[in-house]
Amino acid sequence: MSSKYLLGIDDDYRVMSQVGVKQYCYPERFPHNAIWDSAVGPDGKFYFGLASEISSSNYVRLCRYDYETNSVEELFKIEDVILPQDRAIRASKFHSSISFLPDGRIIMTTHTTDKSPRHPTWLPYAYYHHLWEGFAGGEIITYDPKTGHAENLGMPKPHESIYGSVYDPAHNALFCLGFMRGHLYRYSLDEKRVIDLGKVAEHYSFRLTLGPDGNVYGSTNTGWVFRVNTDTLKIEDLNFQFKHEPYDHAYRCNMMSIARTGPDGRLYMTSMYSRSIYALDTKTDKFEDMGWYLPTDRYSPLENRHGVHA
Secondary structure, eight states: OOGGGSOSSOGGGOOSOTTTOOOOOOOTTOOOOBOOOEEEOTTSOEEEEEBOOSSSOOOOEEEEEETTTTEEEEEEETHHHHOOOTTSOBOOEEOSOOEEOTTSOEEEEEEOOBOOTTSSSOOTTTTTTOTTTSOOOOOEEEEETTTTEEEEEEOSSTTOOEEEEEEETTTTEEEEEESSSOEEEEEETTTTEEEEEEEOSSSOOOOOEEOTTSOEEEEOTTSEEEEEOTTTOOEEEEEEEOOOOOTTOOSOOOOEEEEEEOTTSOEEEEETTOOEEEEEETTTTEEEEEEESSSSTTOOTTOOTTOOOO
């Protein structure tokens, strides 16, 4: 096996067969420690946000991975685009937001999970209203792969971190979910205007997805599924809740984690802290539990409690 696909420390980190699988490992000098947003672009390249969490005071970077050369290119630093205060809680992440516009540009939103350099740890609530050391707010960013130009389109809601977003091509609009307040926002790229559609989740809910019917789907933190009618902008309760697997953990946290339209035209979904895959027929609003994605009960003592994300 070629040494360039190894971490260079322990054979436990060997990857699978190199016939189809490659692995790029960042050098240890990189302080970033998370990736929570990624998508394959129309150009066939893999775009992702290199993020950081909790204790390093880093800013997110948009990066591009080339499978053919097994290399990563840093496209921009977010601090060069949003001009933040150095004392402030960091815009450390793009989270569940990368979409592609018809003209080829990438659109994404910023989220915070890392601390101010003046704080002992990440304290977004304690410093929510602090003018200099709080989080200013999540912002809408575009990037043009053709020109390398990144642009800040603005902040949907001051102080609110944007936990997820999805692009609606039929109306040229971006729907965004707030991390702390649980409100849903819609930004019109034509009108350059933000509308607050109201509270749709308790808090901490991130996934928005475009359904096969052209409407937007999401869920509350506790797993109740809703639909946003993209024509009327009405929020519709679908009266369905994802099942919850407690994993010896008392807090119910099973919001939608991923959703994709299947070959049969149904919307397939998973949720956090849940073992099932669900299918929704958007024509009839009928849900079906397709069963567990793991083969046995408690397949591993270290089973990932957070479900399927990719």
